[in-house]
Every structure is written in C-alpha cells, then in structure tokens.
Amino acid sequence: xxxTTQESAAGKVAITRxxxxxxxRREHTLEIVSDSGEGAQKCGQVFGAVSAKMGNGVWTVEIIxxxxxxxxxxxxxxxxxxxRIGSGPVTNWGDQTDLIVAFNEQVLLARHRLGALADxxxxxxxxxxxxxxxxxxxxxxTAGLAELATKPYRLVLVPMEAICxxxxxxxxxxxxxxxxxxxxxxxDRDLDRIDAQIAHAFRKKSEAVYQRSVSLVxxxxxxxxxxxxxxxxxxxxxxxxxxxxxxxxxxxxxxxxASGMELCAMYPITPATSVSHFLSETFERYGxxxxxxxxxxxxxxxxxxxxxxGKVAFTITSGPGLALKTEFIGLAIMTEIPLVVVDVQRxxxxxxxPTKVEQSDLLAALYAQPGDAPRIVLAPATIEECFHVxxxxxxxxxxxxxxxxxxxxxxxxxxxxxxxxxxxxxRWQAAPLDLGAVPAGAKPYAWDSATGLSPRFIPGQAGGxxxxxxxxxxxxxxxxxxxxxxxxxxxxxxxxxxxxQSLLRPPVPYGAEExxxxxxxxxxxxxxxxxxxxxxxxxxxxxxxxxxxFLSPLEPGLKTIFARFAKVTTVEIxxxxxxxxxxxxxxxxxxxxxxxxxxxxTLVDVDCWTRVPGEPLHPADIVTAIHGMLTAGGAx
Numbered sequence: 001x002x003x004t005t006q007e008s009a010a011g012k013v014a015i016t017r018x019x020x021x022x023x024x025r026r027e028h029t030l031e032i033v034s035d036s037g038e039g040a041q042k043c044g045q046v047f048g049a050v051s052a053k054m055g056n057g058v059w060t061v062e063i064i065x066x067x068x069x070x071x072x073x074x075x076x077x078x079x080x081x082x083x084r085i086g087s088g089p090v091t092n093w094g095d096q097t098d099l100i101v102a103f104n105e106q107v108l109l110a111r112h113r114l115g116a117l118a119d120x121x122x123x124x125x126x127x128x129x130x131x132x133x134x135x136x137x138x139x140x141x142t143a144g145l146a147e148l149a150t151k152p153y154r155l156v157l158v159p160m161e162a163i164c165x166x167x168x169x170x171x172x173x174x175x176x177x178x179x180x181x182x183x184x185x186x187x188d189r190d191l192d193r194i195d196a197q198i199a200h201a202f203r204k205k206s207e208a209v210y211q212r213s214v215s216l217v218x219x220x221x222x223x224x225x226x227x228x229x230x231x232x233x234x235x236x237x238x239x240x241x242x243x244x245x246x247x248x249x250x251x252x253x254x255x256x257x258a259s260g261m262e263l264c265a266m267y268p269i270t271p272a273t274s275v276s277h278f279l280s281e282t283f284e285r286y287g288x289x290x291x292x293x294x295x296x297x298x299x300x301x302x303x304x305x306x307x308x309x310g311k312v313a314f315t316i317t318s319g320p321g322l323a324l325k326t327e328f329i330g331l332a333i334m335t336e337i338p339l340v341v342v343d344v345q346r347x348x349x350x351x352x353x354p355t356k357v358e359q360s361d362l363l364a365a366l367y368a369q370p371g372d373a374p375r376i377v378l379a380p381a382t383i384e385e386c387f388h389v390x391x392x393x394x395x396x397x398x399x400x401x402x403x404x405x406x407x408x409x410x411x412x413x414x415x416x417x418x419x420x421x422x423x424x425x426x427r428w429q430a431a432p433l434d435l436g437a438v439p440a441g442a443k444p445y446a447w448d449s450a451t452g453l454s455p456r457f458i459p460g461q462a463g464g465x466x467x468x469x470x471x472x473x474x475x476x477x478x479x480x481x482x483x484x485x486x487x488x489x490x491x492x493x494x495x496x497x498x499x500x501q502s503l504l505r506p507p508v509p510y511g512a513e514e515x516x517x518x519x520x521x522x523x524x525x526x527x528x529x530x531x532x533x534x535x536x537x538x539x540x541x542x543x544x545x546x547x548x549x550f551l552s553p554l555e556p557g558l559k560t561i562f563a564r565f566a567k568v569t570t571v572e573i574x575x576x577x578x579x580x581x582x583x584x585x586x587x588x589x590x591x592x593x594x595x596x597x598x599x600x601x602t603l604v605d606v607d608c609w610t611r612v613p614g615e616p617l618h619p620a621d622i623v624t625a626i627h628g629m630l631t632a633g634g635a636x
Contacts, residue, residue, distance in 0.1 A: 020228065020229050020230055020231050021229060021230045021231070022230075022231045022232075022233050023230060023231070023232050023233065024233045024235075025098075025232060025233065025234050026086060026087050026088075026234070027057075027084060027085065027086035027087065027090065027094070027234060028084075028085055028086075028098050028099070028187075028232050028234050029082065029083070029084040029085075029093070029094050029095075029096070029097045029098050029099075030047075030082070030083055030085075030097065030098060030099040030100065030101075030183065030187075031044075031063070031080060031081065031082045031083070031097045031099075031100040031101070031111065031116070032044050032047075032080045032081055032100070032101045032102075032176070032179055032183070033063060033078050033079065033080035033100065033101070033102050033103070033107040033108065033110070033111060034078075034079055034080055034102070034103035034104070034107060034175070034176070035070075035072045035073065035074075035077055035078075035079065035103065035104065035107065036065055036067075036068075036069060036070055036077055036079040037069070037079075037172065038079070038103055038172050038175060038176060039172075039173070039175070039176030039177075040063075040079055040080035040081060040101075040103070040176055040179075041062055041063075041064075041079060041080060041081050042176055042201060043080075043081070043176040043177070043179050043180045043183075044060060044062070044080060044081020044082070044083055045060070045081060045201065045416065046180060046194065046197045046198060046201055047081075047083055047180060047183055047184075047189070048060040048081070048083045048085075048416045049197050049245050049416060050189050050190065050193045050194050050197050051083070051085045051187070051189065051236075052243070052245040052416065052417070052418035053193055053197075053243075053245055053418075054189065054190055054193065054236045054238075055236030055237055055238030055239065056085045056086060056087065056090075056234060056236045056237075057085065057086040057087070057088050057089040057090035057237075057418070058083065058084070058085050058086075058090055058245075058416060058417055058418060059083075059084045059090045059091060059092055059093055059094075059415055059416075059417055059527070060081055060082065060083045060084075060093075060247075060414070060415050060416040060417075061081070061082045061093045061411065061414070061415055061615070061616060062080075062081050062082075062414040062415075063078055063079060063080040063081060063082060064079060064355035064356075064414075065077050065078065065079050065355065066353060066354060066355055066356070073104050073106045073107075073137070073140070074106055075106050075107065075109050075110035075113065076110070077106075077107065078106075078107035078110040078111065079107075080107070082097065082116075085187070085234050086234065087234055087235045087236070087237050088237060090417070090527075091382070091526065091527025091528075091530065091531065092527035092528040092531060092616065092617075092619065093415075093528075093616050093618075094618070094619065095618045095619060095620040096115075096116060096117060096118040096121070097111070097116055097117050097118060097121055098118055098120075098121055098122070098232075099121060099122045099123075099124070099186070099232070100117060100121060100122070100123055100124070101124045101158075101179045101182065101183065102123065102124070102125050102126065103126045103160070103175055103179075104125075104126060104129055105125060105129060105140070105141055105144035105145060105148070106140065106144065108123060108125060108144070108148065109144050109147060109148070112147070112148060112151070117151070117153065119151055119152055119153070120152060120153070120154070121153050121154070122153070122154045122156065122230075123148070123153050123154065123155045123156065124156050124158050124179075124182065125155060125156070125157055125158065126157075126158060126159075126160045126161060126175070127157035127158060127159055127160075128159070128160070128161040128162070129141040130157075156228070158182070158223070160175045160178055160179070161175070163178060163219055163220075163223060164178050164216060164219070166219075167212060167215050167216055167219065168212060168216070174212070174216045177198075177212075177213045177214075177216035177217050177220070178216045178217070178219055178220035178223075179220060180194065180216075180217050180220060181216065181217035181218060181219060181220020181221035181222075181223075181224065182220040182221070182223065182224040182228075183220075184217065184220070184221050185220075185221045185224035185225050185228070185231070186224060186228065186230070186231055186232055187231070187232055187233075187234065188231065188233065191217070191221070194217060195214055195217075198210060198213050198214065198217070239418075239420070241420045241421070242420070242421040243418045243419065243420060243421060244418065244419060244420075244421045244422075245416060245417070245418045246383065246416065246417075247274075247383065247412075247413065247414055247415055247416050247417075248380075248383045248386040248408055248411075248412030248413045248414070248415060249271075249272070249274045249275045249278065249344065249386075249408075249412075249413045249414070250274075250275075250278050251383050251384070251386035251387040252275050252316075252342060252386045252387070252389075252390055252406070252408065253275045253276075253278040253279045253282070253283075254278075254387055255386065255387040255388060255389065255390030255391055256279065256283075256288075256314060256390045256394075257279075257282065257283065257286050257288065258387070258390070258391055258422070258424060258428050259390050259391040259393070259394035259395070259428055259429070259430075260312075260394065260428065260429035260430040261288070261311070261312055261313060261314055261340065261390070261394050261430075262287055262288045262289065262306075262311050262312075262313070263288065263289050263291060263302070263303060263306040263311055263313035263314070264276060264279050264283065264288065264289070264290045264291070264313070264314055264315070264316060265291045265293055265298075265299040265300070265302035265303040265306070265313060265314075265315045266290070266291070266292060266293070266299050266315060266316045266317065267292065267293050267294075267295055267296045267298070267299045267317070267321060268292070269296070269317055269318045269320065269321045270318065270346065270354045270355055271318060271344050271346055271354070271355065271410040271413045271414065272316045272317055272318045272321075272342065272343075272344035272413070274413070274414075275316050275342070275344070276290050276292070276316065295324070296317055296320075296321035296324035296325055297324050297325065297327075297328060299315050299317070299321075299325070300315050300324075300325040300328035300329060300332075300339075300341075301328050302315075303315040303339055304328060304331065304332050304337055304339055307332075307337050307338050307339050307397075308335070308337050308459065308468070309458070309459055310433050310435075310458045310459070312338045312339075312340065312394050312397055312398050312430060313339065313340070314339070314340035314341065314342060314390075314393075314394075315339070315340075315341055315342070316341075316342040316343075316344070317341070317342070317343060317344075318343060318344050318345065318346050318354075319343070319345060319346055319348050319352065319360070319361050319364070320350070320351055320352075322341070322343050322361060322364060322365070322368070323364070323368070325341070326368055326369060329341060329369065329373075329375075329403055330369045330370065330371070330373050330470070331470045332402075332403050333369070333373045333374070333375055333402065333403050333493065334373075334470045334471075334472075334493075335468055335469070335470060336401040336402060336445070336454070336493070337401070338397035338398045338401055338402065338403075338404075338456075339397060339402075339403045339404070340390070340393045340394060340397050340403075340404050340406065341403060341404070341405050341406070342390075342405075342406045342408065343361055343365060343405060343406065343407050343408070344408045344409060344410065344412075344413045345357070345358055345359055345360065345361045345407060345408065345409040345410065345523075346358060346409070346410050347360070347612065347614055348360045348361075353614050355410065356410060356614030356615065357409050357410040357411040357524070357573060357614065357615060357616055358409065358410075358573050358574060358612055358614070359407075359409060359522070359523050359524075359525070359572050359573040359574045359593070360573075360574040360575065360593065360612070361407060362377075362407065362522075362551065362574070362593040362594060362597070363593050363596070363597075365377050365405045365407055365551075365552075366551070366552055366597070372490055372493075372494065374402070374493055374494045374496070374497050374552070375402055375403040375404065375405060375552060376393075376396050376397075376400065376402060376403070376404040376405065376497070376500065376550075376552055376553070377404075377405040377407060377550075377551040377552035378392065378393060378396075378404065378405065378406050378407070378549060378550060378551070379406075379407040379408075379522045379523045379548070379549055379551055380406070380408060380412065380523070380549070381522070381523060381524065381525075381526035381547055381549065382412075382417070382419070382524075382526065382527070383412060383415060383416075383417040383419060384417070384419035384420075385549070386408060386412055387422060388422070389406050389549075390406065391428045393406050394430065395428075396500070398430060398456075400453065400496045400499075400500060401453070401454065401456055401496075402493075402496060405552075407522075407523060407551070408523075408524075409523055409524050409573075411524040411616045412523075412524045415524075433458055434458075435458055435460065435461055436461070436462075437461065437462035437463050437464075438457060438461050438462065438463040438464040439463070440463065442455065442463070442464075443475045443476045443477075444457045444464070444466045444475075444476070444477045445473065445474070445475045445476070445477055445489075445492075446475055447475060447488070447489075447492040449492075450495075451495060451496065451499045452491070452492035452493060452494070452495030452496040452499065453496065453499070454475075454492075467479075472485065472486045472489060473485075473489065474488075474489070497552065497553045498553070500553055501550075501553035501554070501555075501556055502556075504550060504553070504555050504556055505555070505556075506555060506556050506557030506558075506560075506561065507546055507547070507548060507549075507555045507557070507558075507561070509544045509545065509546045509561060510530050510533060510544060510545040510546065510547070511530075511533050511534070511537055511543065511544035511545055512537075512542065512543075512544040513544070513564060514544075514564035514565060515542035515543055515544050515564075515565055515566070516541070516542040516543065516565065516566045516567065516630055517541075517542070517543045517544075517565060517566065517567045517568075517569065517626060517629055517630055518543075518544050518545070518546055518561070518562065518564075518565040518567070518568045518569070519532075519533060519543065519544070519545045519546070519569055519570075519571055519622070519626065520545070520546045520547075520548065520568060520569070520570045520571070520594065520598065520606070521545065521546075521547050521548070521570065521571050521572065521594075522547065522548045522549075522551060522572070522594055523573075524573075524616065525571055525572065525573065525616075525617055526547045528616065528617045528618065528619045528622060529545050529547070529571050529617075529619075529622060530545050530547075531619040532619040532620075532622035532623045532626060533545045533626075535619065535620075535623050536623055536626045536627075541626065541627075541630060543626055543630070544565070546561065548594075551594075551597070554597070554598075554601055558598065558601065558602050559602040559603075559604060562602055562604045562606070563604075567607065567629060567630075568598075568604055568605075568606045568607065569595075569606065569607040569608055569609055569629055570592050570594045570595040570598065570606060570607075570608045570609070570610070571608075571609050571610070571617065571622055571625070572592040572593060572594050572595070572608065572609075572610045573610065573611065573612065573616070573617060574592055574593050574610050574612060575590070575592075575610060575612050576589070576590055576591050576592040576595070576608050576609075576610040577589045577590045577591075591608050592608035592609075592610040594608070595607065595608035607629065609622070609625040609629070
C-alpha cells in the first residue's frame with residue numbers, strides 16, 4: 001500500500017512506509033513486558049480492551065512479579081501483559097507469543113527462558129542499553145542479545161527512550177503509551193477507541209496526563225508506520241448482540257451488585273483486592289457498602305453480622321485470608337447464617353505465590369473446618385460466569401441458610417474478555433424481608449425433616465428473640481450436648497446439600513458422549529482443556545472433556561458418565577506426585593485435588609495431570625498429556 005492516513009479525534013496520523021507485508025492471521029498472541037512500574041500492564045489492558053470493543057475475541061493474562069518493587073533490569077522483575085486476539089472467541093492464553101515489546105533485554109530474557117516465545121517471534125526491543133554509560137549494563141546487553149540469537153527470532157531495535165523524551169521528562173512514564181501506539185499500527189487498532197480507553201483508564205489523572213499519553217501513542221504509531229515493514233491483520237467479527245468487556249474481578253463485583261448483596265467486607269489481599277477497588281467506586285450508587293476491616297478475621301465477622309441482621313453479605317479473600325476466616329466460617333455454618341465467601345485463588349503454600357495462578361484451595365474450601373461443616377462450593381469457568389456466579393451464590397446462601405464459596409483464581413481475576421451484555425432480571429435480587437411477628441411457638445431451627453431447611457428469623461421480629469450460639473443446639477437454639485440433639489442438627493445441616501444436588505442437572509461432556517479418555521476440569525482451565533480436546537479430536541483421538549461448576553455438592557450422574565470412557569483424568573493447576581519419581585508409588589502418590597474428590601465420590605480410578613507453574617496451562621501441553629495417557633502404558 002502507498003502512503004495513507006488514519007483519521008482520529010486528535011487529527012491525521014501519517015503512514016509513510018510503502019507496502020508493508022500484511023500477515024493475515026486467524027489469531028495472534030502478543031506481549032508487552034517491562035520493569036515493574038513502567039506501565040506495561042496498563043498498555044496491555046488498554047490494547048486488550050480496545051481489541052475486544054472492536055469485535056475481536058480476546059484473552060489477557062497479566063505478567064506480575066512476585067515482589068512489589070523488584071530490582072530494575074532483572075529477569076525476575078518482568079512485569080506486563082499477554083494478549084491473545086482472534087477473529088472468533090478466544091478462551092485462553094494459548095501456547096506461545098508471536099510478537100513481544102520489551103523495554104530492556106533482561107525482561108525479554110525472562111520470557112525467552114520460560115519458553116514463552118515462538119521460534120519465529122518478532123521482538124521489538126528498546127535499544128538504549130547498547131550505549132548506556134554503565135559498562136556492566138552494556139556487557140549484559142551484549143550477552144543478552146547473544147543468548148536471544150540462539151533462536152531464530154526477528155529482532156527489531158526501537159529507540160523508545162530517545163523519542164519519548166521529546167514529550168516527557170521521564171521516559172519511564174511514557175514508553176508504555178509509545179508501545180501502545182506501535183501496537184495500534186501493527187494491528188490496525190482504532191485510534192479513537194484507544195483515546196477513549198486511555199481517558200477511562202486515566203480518569204483520575206489530570207487532563208495534561210491524558211494529552212501526553214495521546215501524544216505518545218501518536219509518536220509510537222508514526223514511528224511504526226515509518227520503520228516497520230510488516231503489519232498483522234486479525235479481522236474482528238463484531239457481535240450482533242451488545243457486548244461488555246471486563247476482567248473477572250470486575251465481573252464478580254458487578255455480579256454482587258446485580259444479585260442484591262449490600263455489603264462487601266474485606267481486607268486487602270492479592271489477587272482479590274481489585275474487586276473491592278471496583279466496588280468502592282460503584283457500590284454506594286446501588287445502596288451497597290464496602291467495609292475494609294482491620295484484618296481477615298474481622299472481615300468475616302462483619303459479613304456474618306450483616307447477614308444475621310437480614311442482609312446477605314459477602315467477604316472476599318485469597319488463600320492465606322481464607323485460612324484466617326476458618327473459625328468464623330464454621331460459626332456461620334453452625335448458626336445457619338447466609339454468607340458468600342469469594343476466594344480468588346493464588347499459588348501456595350502459606351503466602352506462596354501472591355501474584356500467580358493456582359487451583360490449590362479446593363480441598364481447603366471443602367474441608368478446612370473442625371467438625372463436619374457442609375457448605376456449597378461453586379467455581380466459575382469464564383469471566384462471564386464470574387458475573388452470574390455471584391447471583392447464584394447469593395440465592396443459594398439465602399435459600400439454604402448456609403455458606404457458599406465462590407472459587408475464582410488469578411487467571412480469571414485479571415484476564416480481560418468480551419461477553420454478551422447480561423439482561424438484568426429483577427428476580428436476581430433478594431426478596432423483601434418478612435419482618436412480621438414470629439408465630440407463637442415457632443423455633444429458629446424448626447428443621448424440615450425432609451430438607452433440613454428452616455425459617456430465617458431476623459433480629460427485631462416480634463416473638464423471635466433467641467440466643468444465637470456456635471455451640472451444638474436444638475431447634476430452639478438452646479445449647480444441648482446430648483447425642484440425639486447433635487446427631488439431628490448435623491443431619492439437617494448436611495441434608496441441605498443432598499436437596500441441592502437433587503435440583504441439579506448432570507453435566508454434558510464436550511466433544512463426545514463416550515470414548516477412550518474423558519478430561520475433567522474445573523475453574524479457569526476450561527478454555528485450555530476444550531481447545532486441547534478439539535486439537536486431539538482433529539487428530540482422530542477419541543477424547544472428550546467435562547467441566548464442573550458445582551464442587552459441593554458435586555453435579556449428579558458423574559459415575560454414569562465416567563463409565564462411558566475407558567479412562568478418566570483430571571487436568572488441574574495444583575500439585576500431584578508423578579509415579580516413577582523417587583519413592584513415589586501408586587499407593588503413596590498424592591493426587592490432584594479434584595481427582596481426589598472424584599475418586600472418593602465415584603469409586604472410579606480417576607487419574608490426574610496437574611502442574612503448578614504459576615501461570616495458566618497451555619493447550620499444547622494438555623494435548624501432549626492426552627497423547628501420553630492414551631499410549632499403552634502411558635501415564636499422566
């Protein structure tokens with residue numbers, strides 16, 4: 001193509017390079033990485049959101065260092081975003097990156113050493129380090145480029161620092177927008193949409209910051225137009241339905257509002273905190289309150305108190321906070337106070353991997369309580385489901401007078417994906433409370449013998465006064481230690497889960513109803529598992545997938561479904577031993593957490609393939625595992 005221009009609100013931007021090669025792709029994966037604090041994540045967020053709004057399928061994954069402020073120019077300090085865009089729906093982050101923008105060679109080496117980059121990846125690298133005043137930095141640059149040269153990457157050096165300094169005094173506060181401009185030209189992103197997204201992202205900053213950001217985008221766009229000889233075309237496919245674009249934590253917050261919940265009690269913890277950030281800006285408009293307690297224990301107590309008073313509150317946390325809330329959650333189960341607990345899982349054990357994904361809280365959510373403490377456990381599989389799961393959780397907590405866990409994870413929390421705008425329904429909201437007088441002789445735990453359900457007394461109801469206690473109690477809430485009383489109370493609290501399971505439908509396998517292998521997953525692994533199954537089936541393998549959203553109670557019919565497959569395995573982001581490793585045998589092998597649960601529930605010899613890399617699973621790795629399990633003698 002010859003010299004052209006693109007019109008935008010800020011004026012025309014010249015495209016002066018003649019005839020760049022346009023690579024037409026059904027999908028493409030790109031990354032932007034920098035030192036922490038240089039804004040690569042913000043660049044990726046804006047690019048991903050704009051791509052989604054233009055009609056592309058999108059899945060983003062934030063690359064977050066474990067330390068709050070890691071050292072500069074260190075591989076372990078790589079911070080940024082990975083964005084996979086497609087002409088159709090995109091459900092996971094894919095396998096390897098096709099193009100990467102890096103602000104120094106050390107963060108680029110981090111991605112190279114992890115095997116994150118395709119062999120033919122294009123590397124757009126800041127070139128200032130080649131002539132840096134510090135000889136050690138120059139030496140590291142030379143060594144770094146030599147290491148990168150071991151792969152057939154295409155390296156393009158970009159003078160980001162020098163160009164950004166024509167607009168800002170500190171290029172660290174401008175390179176991300178310059179990089180955004182380069183990506184806008186490469187992928188033909190709409191500049192007006194970028195301007196609008198920057199305005200939204202920087203809505204709390206000054207007009208001057210916004211104007212500088214727009215100017216830097218134009219500089220990056222123009223530099224790319226004048227110096228790059230390629231572009232990438234991933235055609236959008238706009239939906240005929242209104243769409244929304246958000247990450248999983250925003251979807252959880254919006255779902256809480258839509259459900260009619262009115263209190264979020266929390267204590268800041270990564271990666272859950274941004275739910276409260278979102279709600280802090282919006283909740284009050286809908287009658288809600290965000291309460292930041294002094295610690296995780298107090299947050300659970302505040303939520304329980306609000307729910308006891310007639311609301312249905314929720315508390316949000318991650319693994320370490322979940323451990324601290326344990327005693328209070330047991331109190332809510334014993335007293336049958338409705339409570340929603342959102343756990344945005346991260347890597348463990350202890351404080352573990354604060355910024356990395358893992359699915360290792362399942363057994364804790366199910367069993368981490370002294371005594372028998374039945375509760376409902378749900379796991380959304382997509383960002384759209386993060387919205388709807390909060391509505392379901394609120395309704396179940398209230399209907400069954402129990403604790404409902406929502407197990408999200410860091411992959412869903414920060415990932416951005418478009419989905420159809422929900423059509424709001426008044427039935428999602430909590431029904432008005434009945435504050436009329438309690439009938440004479442009514443008891444606060446008048447359990448229905450068939451269902452275990454009982455009326456909910458609200459403080460202040462005439463005739464409803466009773467002692468609330470976490471001790472074993474009878475139907476009148478009177479403390480009682482006799483064997484018969486405790487047996488009946490335990491039976492009634494457990495019975496509610498059986499009632500709920502009777503209302504659920506059996507899950508439907510993806511790909512086929514029978515075959516040689518069934519891959520079972522839960523949570524954010526859905527997209528990667530189903531893409532892997534599609535690839536395996538395209539090669540003639542008789543494999544299918546099954547994804548579970550209810551983990552307590554389990555969805556019905558699993559044993560019947562499993563019987564239609566020669567082998568059943570789970571795929572999970574948590575730890576399991578590998579048979580053949582030193583001292584590991586079939587007898588002592590520790591299994592993946594869902595596999596453990598399914599083996600106990602179905603008595604089927606469920607295998608598992610699990611990994612804890614601190615990042616989402618790749619479809620290609622799951623395909624390899626599927627081949628291994630279908631090979632005679634192959635093992636997960």
